[in-house]
Amino acid sequence: MSLKHAILVMLENEPGTGYDLAQRFKSGIGHFWNAKHQQIYLELKKLHDDKWVEFEVEAQSEKPDKKVYHITRAGQKALKEWLRKPVKPPRVNDALLVKVFGGQPSDAPMLVAELDEHITRYRARLAEYGQMEQSYFGQDEVTRRRYRLPYLTLRRGIRYVRGTLEWLEEARALLADNGIPSQPLLAARSHSKRGKG
């Protein structure tokens, strides 16, 4: 299990509340590790039992009291130990691939439609990552050096999304070459707001 360790890494970066961590899991680290707030609160409790984190309560009126967690010495030690033992590569369970594998030729139109959705989504994500990379390059050299490792994870994201997109387009082409008039997708323009019903 490494949600524990993902949380430790985040708290090492900067102390925070459970809510706060949940937000952070929606960006940055969230691109390669997912967690919902319910699970985070449970893990924080376990981490506290292990004495790997502590918290201070910040009283608030009108809202539940904040618990601002920070990593302990013991937590840092545990993190270091975890870093030195190899992890196994993540298992992938990708339902889309199951569909493609199992689809009949007659399912092609359906699959093409679904691939298009994924293409749109991944194009948006690639644009987003591109932005992030630009803003990294906007930093001075010292800062860039400092954030070298997190930057590498962004590179991973970019490569992954790019590769995924290339495959989706390849798959689409091959499937559409079935008799479906190849109606090309709109170029990634993003931000086209649709009005509410």
Add this chain to the structure above:
Amino acid sequence: MSLKHAILVMLENEPGTGYDLAQRFKSGIGHFWNAKHQQIYLELKKLHDDKWVEFEVEAQSEKPDKKVYHITRAGQKALKEWLRKPVKPPRVNDALLVKVFGGQPSDAPMLVAELDEHITRYRARLAEYGQMEQSYFGQDEVTRRRYRLPYLTLRRGIRYVRGTLEWLEEARALLADNGIPSQPLLAARSHSKRGKG
């Protein structure tokens, strides 16, 4: 949940026992959907309760009786329905990325060592996929057309592994550029057996 559907897809291809499915999950479909035999037996039981599969018992002496499962009409219908409703992209929980994200500069040597292990593993896998692609191209055109969709999943694997390797090498280079004399990995020669302890 789609282990159910992954199993249906496999049984649609060809009937088989639980054991048999477990083997198939180690190759082909197994590269994008993982399952152990324990889970497979449970799902088969559920699928049977749903009447999506049936089985015939083949008595064997000296071994437990075989249950050869096949998909039912109802199962095929359920599969078709599943195909037509979009799946969400798989969540990734990649511990290696957490390490890279959270590592300190001083952890670089450790990380480089671990990256090297992954590089070796992925190179072997890329070679393996390359073989599979070659043997696909060795087929006549009719067969190739027939296995077009499964072939696409192989393409996915190739692209994924290639992209992963490129990133691993990029990451290695950037981390090793810390003061570590860059001792290059052996080229992917594979099959170098090491004698047992």
Add this chain to the structure above:
DNA sequence: ATAGCCATGTAACCAGTTACATGATTGA
């Protein structure tokens, strides 16, 4: 009115892993 932000959590459930159990046959 409705949804979203902040901030915490519990409970029920679904999905997946690890360990345990049986037992003959074949090969290193």
Add this chain to the structure above:
DNA sequence: TCAATCATGTAACTGGTTACATGGCTAT
């Protein structure tokens, strides 16, 4: 002697999701 292959399964556990619960504040 040890491990692997064939063939089934149960039990305990860990990991993760969905639904439910509270409650004021702000923006549409």
